[in-house]
Amino acid sequence: MISVNTNALPIVLDMMRNSEILGIRVHTLENGATVIDCGVRESGCYEAGLQFLKVCAGGLIEPALVHQPIAGKVFPFVHLTVMHPIIACLGSQKAGWMIRRNRFFAMGSGPARALALKPKGTYQTIQYSDASDIAIITLESGMLPDEDICEYIAEQCGVTPSNLYALVTSTRSIVGSIQISGRIVTMAMHKLEEMGYVLSHIINAAGRSPVAPVKQTFEQAMGVTNDCNIYYGSVIISTRLYSDAFSKITSDNSEMYGRPFYELFRNANYNFVKIGSYLGFSPAELTVHDWSTGKVYHFGRLNEEVLLTSFQATYDLT
Numbered sequence: 001m002i003s004v005n006t007n008a009l010p011i012v013l014d015m016m017r018n019s020e021i022l023g024i025r026v027h028t029l030e031n032g033a034t035v036i037d038c039g040v041r042e043s044g045c046y047e048a049g050l051q052f053l054k055v056c057a058g059g060l061i062e063p064a065l066v067h068q069p070i071a072g073k074v075f076p077f078v079h080l081t082v083m084h085p086i087i088a089c090l091g092s093q094k095a096g097w098m099i100r101r102n103r104f105f106a107m108g109s110g111p112a113r114a115l116a117l118k119p120k121g122t123y124q125t126i127q128y129s130d131a132s133d134i135a136i137i138t139l140e141s142g143m144l145p146d147e148d149i150c151e152y153i154a155e156q157c158g159v160t161p162s163n164l165y166a167l168v169t170s171t172r173s174i175v176g177s178i179q180i181s182g183r184i185v186t187m188a189m190h191k192l193e194e195m196g197y198v199l200s201h202i203i204n205a206a207g208r209s210p211v212a213p214v215k216q217t218f219e220q221a222m223g224v225t226n227d228c229n230i231y232y233g234s235v236i237i238s239t240r241l242y243s244d245a246f247s248k249i250t251s252d253n254s255e256m257y258g259r260p261f262y263e264l265f266r267n268a269n270y271n272f273v274k275i276g277s278y279l280g281f282s283p284a285e286l287t288v289h290d291w292s293t294g295k296v297y298h299f300g301r302l303n304e305e306v307l308l309t310s311f312q313a314t315y316d317l318t
Contacts (some may be wrong), residue, residue, distance in 0.1 A: 004058025004111035005132035022048040032162025033150035039173025049178025060088035085205035089186040106141035115157035171221040180225040181209035184233040191249035201241040209233035223262025227310040242290040250300030251282035
């Protein structure tokens with residue numbers, strides 16, 4: 001069985017060795033835990049974002065940064081090839097662990113979830129767990145975790161704090177933008193999980209999504225990063241069994257479709273729960289290759305108008 005923690009460790013160690021080049025900083029806490037600041041106090045870079053993505057998915061995705069046009073203008077995109085998509089997406093990358101202790105709050109992703117079984121229902125569904133003396137967690141937070149937080153995470157994972165690696169980035173960073181766009185395939189897998197689709201039929205997956213520009217506030221960053229996936233994120237899935245569930249997971253199925261996410265977020269008093277998960281966790285378009293029949297299905301659409309409004313993109317047309 002693949003160990004997502006063991007598989008991701010060489011990538012983490014490589015990031016640590018190249019921390020100055022990547023614009024990240026390594027902190028060793030008094031209890032021995034390793035905290036890697038990838039975008040909280042440090043600036044990070046595109047490559048740091050790609051490495052963060054690989055770690056988050058247990059080393060089971062191959063990301064690349066490319067440049068593609070939107071409305072005739074060039075923007076950066078993340079392209080993803082996913083290996084073992086059930087383990088990579090739901091067993092590792094899914095943001096399934098909400099960590100809230102004292103003043104600290106983070107959405108926890110990455111290989112450590114497979115040790116702590118967060119959430120347990122997902123791991124029961126996909127019938128996967130990890131056994132490793134090393135725990136690697138990726139955190140989306142505006143704060144770096146202290147000894148108490150790392151003790152808690154290590155305890156939940158059944159490892160010593162000295163064997164814990166916590167990679168942290170804020171939503172308001174280039175690494176944060178890349179890692180959210182890099183969740184585009186996981187969003188589709190999560191929707192299929194919610195709908196009860198038998199995930200073991202999925203064979204291969206890939207995706208792409210534009211990289212959001214860094215914004216000044218957390219709320220603005222939440223808006224623009226979500227819009228990248230909702231309005232311009234594409235997913236390709238190969239499966240042994242087609243289901244009508246595939247037609248229902250694209251964002252244009254939502255009654256809230258067509259408005260920038262920041263606007264919806266603001267109107268909901270910045271409470272993500274009030275918006276509902278349908279729009280926030282849905283890709284713009286999906287292509288499904290049914291291996292049992294050879295048929296190819298396509299659902300959803302790309303919406304450059306809403307995305308460029310969200311980007312606040314303006315151009316000199318003279």
